[in-house]
Amino acid sequence: MRCCLNPDCPNPHNHDSHQYCQSCNTPLIPLLRGRYRVIKVLSDEGGFGRTYLAEDVDKLNEWCVVKQFAPKFQESSALKKAVELFKEEAKQLQKLGEHDQIPALLAYFEQNNYLFLVQQFIDGQNLSQELQQGITYNESKILQLLLDLLPVLKFIHDRGIIHRDIKPQNIIRRQRDGRLVLIDFGSSKQLTVTVQTQIGTTIGSHGYTPMEQMHNGEAYPASDLFSLGTTCFHLLTGVRPSQLWMEHGYSWVSSWRRHLSNSGSVKVPLSGYLSEVLDNLLQTDIQQRYQSADEVLKDLTNEPSFTSAPATLLTVSSTTQRVNRLLVYAAILLLGLGGVWYLQARVFSSHQPVNKVSQAPSTLKGHASDVNSVAFAPDGVTLASGSDDKTIKLWNLANNQEIRTLKGHSQWIWTVAFSPDGQTLASGSADKTIKLWNVSSGKEIRTLAGNGDGITSVAFSPDGKILASGSLDQKIKLWNVATGKEIHTLSGHSQAVASVAFSPDGQTLASGGWDKKIKLWNLTTEKEIRTFEGHSQLVQAVAFSPDGVSLASGSKDKTIKLWNLVTGEAIRTLTGHTDKVNSIVYLPKSINQKNQTVANLASGSSDNTVKLWNLETGKEIRTLKTGSGYIYAVASSPNGKMIASGGSADNIIKIWQISN
Template sequence: MICCLNPHCTQPNHATLSAACPTCGNPLERRLRGRYRPLKLIGRGGFGRTYFALDADRLNTRCVIKQFAPQTQGTKSFLKAVQLFEQEAVRLHELGEHPQIPTLLAYFEQNKYLYLVQQMIQGRTLYQEIAAQAAYSEGSLRQLLEDLLPVLHFIHQHGVIHRDITPSNIIRRKIDQKPVLIDFGVAKQFSEAIRYEPGTRIGTEGYAPIEQLRSGQAYPASDLYSLGATCLHLLTGCKPEDLYSPQEGRWLWQEHLQKQGRTIHPGLAVVLNCMTKDLVSERYQTAQDVLDDLQRLPKLEGAVPGWVSHQSDQSLFAGLDRPPISGPGQSAGLVMPTTALPSMAEPPSDASGPKSGPVSSRVSGQTSGKPASGPPKPVSNGPRPRPPTRPPISGVGWQSLATLKGHQSWVTALAFSTQQPVLVSGSLDDSVRIWNWQTGDLLHTLKGHARGVNAVAIDRRGQLLVSCGDDATVKVWHLSDGSLRHTLKGHLRDVNAIALGSGGNLVASASEDGTLKLWNLSQGTLLKTLPGSAGMLKTVALAEADQRIVSGGLDNTVRIWDAQSATTLRVLTGHTNTVNQVAVSPDGRLIASASKDRTVRLWNLAAGTLLHTLQGHTQEVNTVAFFPDGQRLVSGSSDGTLRFWSSQDGALKTTLSAHINPVHQVAVQEGGNVLATASADKTIKLWQWQG
């Protein structure tokens, strides 16, 4: 099958091997730029056509080709169209690093037409969703906002306004159900002073705000208006033009809901109304403002898998001392309690959203959630039961306890709490999840990172959770209620690792920008930056009462730093490839380093000498951890196995086939008899020693 690229052809789709189009007689272009094979026309407009194609250089990967072929040339409209098309290519190139924005693959001219090739997003647009099914529930709408607002925050941070957010320009990606923002053809930078000639419509009627339709001016608040109008369409099933009364000058969407016998939380109604104010000055000004107010609303239990309802005076850990899940067929992380939706009573005063316009000021990167008012509820000190996902295999050794499912991408980070039966995980799906590892229940999902999460850590008091990610930030959360306390900014690239100090108030972070940074945990302030001299850093640990910092990265070395003077004390050489992770033994004497060279090396921290090289993994070693007794350590590899070693002589004790896919992280619970492993298979597995 081949498609005719003549923009005037009335029937371009053909199942033919001929050299010319049977409809218009134009030669058929079998491969654009020698690699892109156009198969089917899938869209058309005033400026050109869109085709489904295969990329021969990428194993026939599916892609989308946009052809620029306006009907008029040489006019101001034509020149503006050229500018918009070229602008879309530039924007996609700049923004395509975000996982919810299509990646630009190519931009070129051929046969006097311009072509733009981009990643094909498989799925349905939200317009197709609403046409095929009932209107969105409140829970579905809130989830959509929580998924899309970080994308808007990202593009606005890059100085770009989308200008045409509609249900047709949002695709729900089939593979992970994430909404993807498409069609940046009318996007513009803040700094550009573009004025469109009269009659040129930018945006879509009903979704575009008045300032955009009248004068072509647009702001971040304009995108928020369009997203709000999109939400009203999805919530009611009615198009925006049918929800607004020009005579009264107000929205009637709540009346439409009442006619359907439906209501939503008053706080969410305030948020939607604030997004869709006529005056720019009365709207939210940033996507983060909207997200902050959404996160202050009570969570809807049962609306989204894994969400639990909690009021401002409730601890997240209430009920941790209840018995574990039991009964046939109930596996941890899969079966959640069935509960009714919370009542629609008036929300507490701090969760009601803006009263007469957008929030005027906020602490940057900080939500308004109530901090923990004391330590979490203690749990019994008696024997801790395990989730009976299946009977343990008889015999001595590491046996499977449970498999926790819920993350939508690779799980890359794990940390046990020393105070509660809590396990925290981080994933490339941009989320942090908090689990009760005894019962397998998902307690909370934290969504604050704009990109993948690389590491998590919990302070010794069990009160604060720290995470870092590819969005170049470190975030500090209250573990008890999941509220965000600080967002630490300063790194220029992905933050790959964090370490908490023994004193409880120090955080070290390691970044792809080659620097180490030390932060005050309680205040959220930067204390010191250690200059990068070793290239991209992958891992960091603290030792000797936080006076020493241990790091590793792409230069194949382990470095020991003096925290006070910010100088390198020793450079430990021996690895022949990237150092992925370092760990310091509980007594502070040993360093273990896991490397892409398939080995783990044990070093004397004080002397900087190599003690043992641990060999056996058949692929790169991604993670290593000491047991609490310091006599043993465990490593995890891309070969899917865990290997257990003696730290005294480096001897291999046993091997456990943990995952089919790579093991990215291993964590040891304080008692030393429970392990957690995180994998590229999107799961977390719990293991218990039987013997």
């Protein structure tokens, strides 16, 4: 196949035997610059040239991309200026190609009054093609996109280059490693801005291009960040910003959230944190927008900027300081991964159900970001906490002092659980691994790897020999604690598994998932026993009652359901929370004034409260108000006299004293 290099040719594809284009009669060039065999048109630049797929015959016919710039200038001085700018731009692109996520520049030259630029071919699909294939983007995927692309933007902005056209079509997911590659730094955009501004030509794509670039032809690092924000919006909702721009101009940006609820691709609402970050990216007023990729990265990692950003013409607004917590909280909020741990049933003497709580809970401070998981050791004195800051902390509750910090995970910690003997701690992370730790020494025992995505929940069997894990990859894995080997994988959920819990006898495992379902598994046969359905939205947490007779589940639908394990029917629904229920835990049974055994439950919610429930009546006993912030995790001490809560408020853990 030979391709005609006349940028105006209506049908440029020709057979190898042709010497002239069968469509426009232009002489066909067998090898461009004696090296590149142009095969087909990849995209048309609307009169300024085309982008072609080609083979490099000097590199065993390795594929490459040839970009042609064919400005139709009437004046020779304008064309001369364009050539000069092209060469300067090519030098800049050569530097940018040093980054692994930017196509390398292979050559640039002029031939037959056209300018050509040859770049590395990236094997993969762009994000627009992914959308067309039905791939949906949730909050976790948007987080991954931001963390993958922002360093690339920082790299180019530090070198004085503005991309000017960030959109799904210009972001390719590289097939070999899944990394995102930013393409189309086309010099045609740069040259068009410089040479053609007198006729009002603007570079960018409607809907993705910020106001200052569209109206004035001015572009800054903040301009690329606006385009990145609109790209995230498009991926989340499936709604094209170009369509909204044509219908509403820039006014659509102020009400972008309403498109989330109307979108079939968004399964759950965004956390407040991601919403706020997108707000800062989507500001029409550039002064109110993030000014650099560094600022966004600082909010994502809660760490100092990697290096000083180059000076801009703009002043950073105080608005950009509003978001000062990890965006990765979003993934935790999305999942509601508070973790659930089975607690040994112990009856303690009392004349009435739990109903007295200390008015001023003690606080444990030390984490640098959200606390996503808390767990009591069997001794009732040691507490473990896992955080977005990638660390696990062990605390002595006798004096509320930190014992030690466990480091080893490369991403945030979603879940922690003690073994029944209290000697081992398990932790699950967004880095797709589970780590087992020696509690006494704080040393890592081993790492369990094999999941395809982040670990959302871990739980030990009552005998401590098996560890169960739930993951975003929709799988439940059973692990041999002594050897670290995988025993079995349980498959059945159609979406992420958010929570797992063992029955007190160790024979049954319960799992709750984003598919709104709860499943029971027979661990002897490793088969599914039954599925409970009744929640209207995703299930965040599951927990067996201490006697093993019933199961509780917490959901994004703001309710807690109690299930009969024999019939599979919902016994009771507890209502009272005004936002998603992220974590639940049974409390040890108590004796009421009528000498009756009473079961209680604690729940943590994104409505900033912990609630205590009487499960016999289904009534709320008390609400523990935490002030501000979401509650991601609750846990009860073995004797039921302490409740720990962890969440997003000031990165602290609260310890509530329960009295009778």
